[in-house]
Amino acid sequence: MVDVAKNLESVRKRIEAACERVGRDPSSVRLVAVTKTVPPEVIEEAIRCGVTDIGENRVQEARDKYEVIGGKVRWHMIGYLQRNKVKYAVKIFDVIHSVDRLELVNELEKRLSREGRRLPVLLEVNVAGEESKHGVAPDNLEELARSVLESPSLEPVGLMTIAPYVEDAEEVRWVFRRLRELRDELNESLQTGAFKELSMGMTNDFEVAIEEGATMVRIGTAIFGERD
Numbered sequence: 001m002v003d004v005a006k007n008l009e010s011v012r013k014r015i016e017a018a019c020e021r022v023g024r025d026p027s028s029v030r031l032v033a034v035t036k037t038v039p040p041e042v043i044e045e046a047i048r049c050g051v052t053d054i055g056e057n058r059v060q061e062a063r064d065k066y067e068v069i070g071g072k073v074r075w076h077m078i079g080y081l082q083r084n085k086v087k088y089a090v091k092i093f094d095v096i097h098s099v100d101r102l103e104l105v106n107e108l109e110k111r112l113s114r115e116g117r118r119l120p121v122l123l124e125v126n127v128a129g130e131e132s133k134h135g136v137a138p139d140n141l142e143e144l145a146r147s148v149l150e151s152p153s154l155e156p157v158g159l160m161t162i163a164p165y166v167e168d169a170e171e172v173r174w175v176f177r178r179l180r181e182l183r184d185e186l187n188e189s190l191q192t193g194a195f196k197e198l199s200m201g202m203t204n205d206f207e208v209a210i211e212e213g214a215t216m217v218r219i220g221t222a223i224f225g226e227r228d
């Protein structure tokens, strides 16, 4: 059995230590516990240990768990969002990290306006240009951001990225730094301060991401153990 309480304590300590190294306030980093493949009873245990934000990457799985867990935590959609799942996603999620194309912006706007909801969204950027990854190319980010700013039901709050998997997280420090620069450039060119959040950093690399300015870290394995 994984000791969720102990793992969470260790993750929180590591978040604090990373913040301390660069003179940041630990309260500026939100821990999103990634609960994909984690059963509801283990998620409930994490919630008892103070988890307030959970991340899921599949709409159907999230719907099933939402029936058990409900709205006592903030639900973050962190995975690829198919157009035909948007109508369900807008009923569950409080934040969407994976907005990566115009088609999705339009579908979200349509479904959210129908629900009478406004939802905070982050734009997922494929900083490293990996073929296998989703996310908008940095060159197309501004156009996508404009479309979000023009969608009344979408509240732009930041950018998200997934770094390539590497043994030594130092090798992907540039990815996190680049996402921060892209955020700053975007706010400048669009004359907005809307894009504040940086969702970056997972089990393997969250400390480096925090050193580079992450405001949301998405952590699964370090809390819930290795899963398949």
Ligand SMILES: *Cc1c(COP(=O)(O)O)cnc(C)c1O
Residues within 6 Å of the ligand: 034, 036, 057, 078, 079, 162, 202, 203, 204, 218, 219, 220, 221, 222
């Ligand atoms: C699974 C997942 C995570 C968490 O990964 P771990 O390495 O288990 O911490 C974070 N972000 C996304 C988008 C994921 O799919």
